[in-house]
Each structure stands twice: as C-alpha cells, then as structure tokens.
Amino acid sequence: MRRALIYLWRHPRRTGFIVFNLVAVLVLLGWAQFTSNMSREGIAALPNVMLGYTGMALMVAALIVGWIAWAVMVTSRHARHDARGTTQTPAR
Numbered sequence: 157m158r159r160a161l162i163y164l165w166r167h168p169r170r171t172g173f174i175v176f177n178l179v180a181v182l183v184l185l186g187w188a189q190f191t192s193n194m195s196r197e198g199i200a201a202l203p204n205v206m207l208g209y210t211g212m213a214l215m216v217a218a219l220i221v222g223w224i225a226w227a228v229m230v231t232s233r234h235a236r237h238d239a240r241g242t243t244q245t246p247a248r
Contacts, residue, residue, distance in 0.1 A: 173226055180219050187212055 164171040187208055194201040 169229075173222065176222060177219070180215055180222075183215055184212060 164174075191205060191208055194205055
C-alpha cells in the first residue's frame with residue numbers, strides 16, 4: 157500500500173487524472189440516483205431535470221476532453237522518447 161501511494165505521489169498528472177475520472181463518475185452516478193424518481197413529480201421537476209441533464213452533458217464533455225488530452229499527452233511523450241532513441245529495443 158505504501159509503495160502504491162509513493163508511486164501515485166511521484167506521478168501527480170496520473171493521480172490527478174485518476175481522481176478526475178473517479179469524481180466525474182461519482183457525480184454522474186449521484187445525479188442518476190437523484191433523478192431516478194423525478195419523472196413522478198410532473199412538470200414541476202422539469203427545470204431541475206433540464207439543469208441536471210445540462211450539467212451531465214458538460215461532465216461527459218469534460219470526460220471526453222480529458223481522455224483526448226491524456227491520449228495526446230501520452231502519444232506525444234512516446235513520440236518524443238522514440239525520436240531521442242531512449243526506448244528499449246529487444247535483444248537479438
């Protein structure tokens with residue numbers, strides 16, 4: 157457990173990305189639980205539902221942008237390491 161915490165502490169971007177994903181999923185699940193019975197409230201719940209779905213759409217967009225940014229960062233880092241020749245090649 158201590159080694160895992162030290163590993164995460166040494167990689168703050170990776171840790172932040174994991175935390176961001178966990179928070180986003182928890183927010184989406186929380187909103188789904190909160191709105192599970194709003195359909196029984198009739199037209200009075202419509203503003204809350206619309207506001208919530210707008211927030212959920214923004215959260216999903218943030219997740220997608222986060223994953224795209226993560227992929228760009230990882231691929232650019234791998235490309236930079238490949239250009240310098242620092243990758244390990246298998247021995248023949």
